[in-house]
Amino acid sequence: MGTQGASGSEDCPFCQIANNQTDAEILLSDDELLCFRDIKPSATHHYLVVPRTHINNCKTLQEDDIPLVERMEKMGRSILEKNKVSNLNDVRMGFHVPPFSSVPHLHLHALAPASTMNFKSQLRYGQQSHWFIPVDNILSQLKTRGEVK
Numbered sequence: 001m002g003t004q005g006a007s008g009s010e011d012c013p014f015c016q017i018a019n020n021q022t023d024a025e026i027l028l029s030d031d032e033l034l035c036f037r038d039i040k041p042s043a044t045h046h047y048l049v050v051p052r053t054h055i056n057n058c059k060t061l062q063e064d065d066i067p068l069v070e071r072m073e074k075m076g077r078s079i080l081e082k083n084k085v086s087n088l089n090d091v092r093m094g095f096h097v098p099p100f101s102s103v104p105h106l107h108l109h110a111l112a113p114a115s116t117m118n119f120k121s122q123l124r125y126g127q128q129s130h131w132f133i134p135v136d137n138i139l140s141q142l143k144t145r146g147e148v149k
């Protein structure tokens with residue numbers, strides 16, 4: 001379990017949320033994952049899905065992590081559906097590439113509707129962003145190469 005052994009730092013804000021040490025509202029959770037709102041939303045709907053286990057970022061993912069990433073994507077879709085996002089084509093779901101990830105704990109961003117994001121948000125999460133890798137791209141890299149470039 002290459003990437004999963006890293007221990008969470010006490011200072012990591014997402015580990016603190018996972019350990020119920022904050023008042024962040026947990027929207028969805030299971031044994032492995034949890035979902036909450038991004039504190040600086042860039043779209044009407046902007047959620048984060050994080051593993052309870054501390055994993056640094058998408059570059060540390062390996063082939064073994066494919067099922068984890070797939071479950072993160074599934075929870076991202078679930079929270080959008082639960083919040084009545086009807087057009088699942090107008091959605092951005094993905095990961096920031098370090099050093100552009102603001103919190104060094106693996107988190108999937110789920111944003112909708114993507115088409116109404118402002119210019120600044122497009123730079124961070126849009127299709128032109130070089131720092132944001134869509135989840136399907138991450139999955140295909142893991143499946144073909146076993147790593148994320």
Ligand SMILES: [Zn+2]
Nearest residue numbers: 012015054105
């Ligand atoms: Zn953490």
Ligand SMILES: [Zn+2]
Nearest residue numbers: 096101102109
């Ligand atoms: Zn991020």
